[in-house]
Amino acid sequence: MSKELSIVVPAFNESARIVPSLEKILTYVREKGLDAELIVVDDGSSDDTAEIAGKVAERYDEIKTNVIRHKQNRGKGNAVKTGLLAAEADIALFSDADLSTPIEEAEKLIAPISNGEMDLTFGSRALDRSLIGTHQPWRREQGGKVMNFVIRKMSGLGFADTQCGFKAFNMKKFRPLLDVMTVDRFGFDVEFLFVAKYHGLRLAEIPVRWNDVEGSKVSVFRDTRRMFSELALIRRNAKNGVYDLK
Ligand SMILES: Nc1nc2c(ncn2[C@@H]2O[C@H](COP(=O)(O)OP(=O)(O)OP(=O)(O)O)[C@@H](O)[C@H]2O)c(=O)[nH]1
Ligand SMILES: [Mg+2]
Secondary structure, X not given: OOOXXXXXXXXXXXXXXXXXXXXXXXXXXXXXXXXXXXXXXXXXXXXXXXXXXXXXXXOOOOOOEEEEEEOOOOOHHHHHHHHHHHOOOOEEEEEOOOOOOOHHHHHHHHHHHHOOOOOXXXXXXXOOHXXXXXXXXXXXXXXXXXXXXXXXXXXXXXXXXXXXXXXXXXXXXXXXXXXOOOOOOOXXXXXXXXXXXXXXXXXXXXXXXXXXXXXXXXXXXXXXXXXXXXXXXXXHHHHOOOOOOO
């Protein structure tokens, strides 16, 4: 029988943060008795992220863990896509390696999918800001709000936070859509939501707990610029029929 849940963790140079995160995820799976698999996608790290992930997994040998390596860095979007394509279960969850959203919040996203109400559920930091424990530095947080405004305008999506690294998918419906995704870096979240909505999937933005964790590798200047060009690409693709399924 196939698994009930696939948990995908994209990881780029995460050797300093990933051990406690994977331990928490695997302990959660063990204690809940979930029939879940863990898929870590090492996105061309120059540190020993993949080896470290493999070592943690050995300590939980009853849980199937798959460490996939990209030879070169391809971006978070591409890493998540690789993980989702490898997922065996009909429900997949991806989580950032820093577990800014605690893994216990997974139930909030998974329940609406497993009971058939929703097809794509995603964590949000903006719907209930009282759930944020440790905030990002003030300038990053304000920058995030501005970015959300830009994302709304450029994508036409009406969500308060598209960028939280905690999203779950009905894979029967979402897997075919992965073929038409084009965005490799941080704009991929917007593309996932945009394409899912375009194809009539039911989307739900769900408030989750969130804590800033040191060690973000986001470069505000470089990644903001890329985000703009990725948002422009999504608009172009939509116009040119790139998101229609063959
Ligand atoms: N920055 C970055 N992260 C990647 C890449 N590929 C995979 N990731 C993973 O994507 C997740 C997001 O990384 P963070 O650097 O924490 O970025 P973030 O969570 O958006 O940034 P904060 O909001 O500051 O926490 C982590 O699990 C990374 O390991 C990549 O090319 N660059
Ligand atoms: Mg982070």
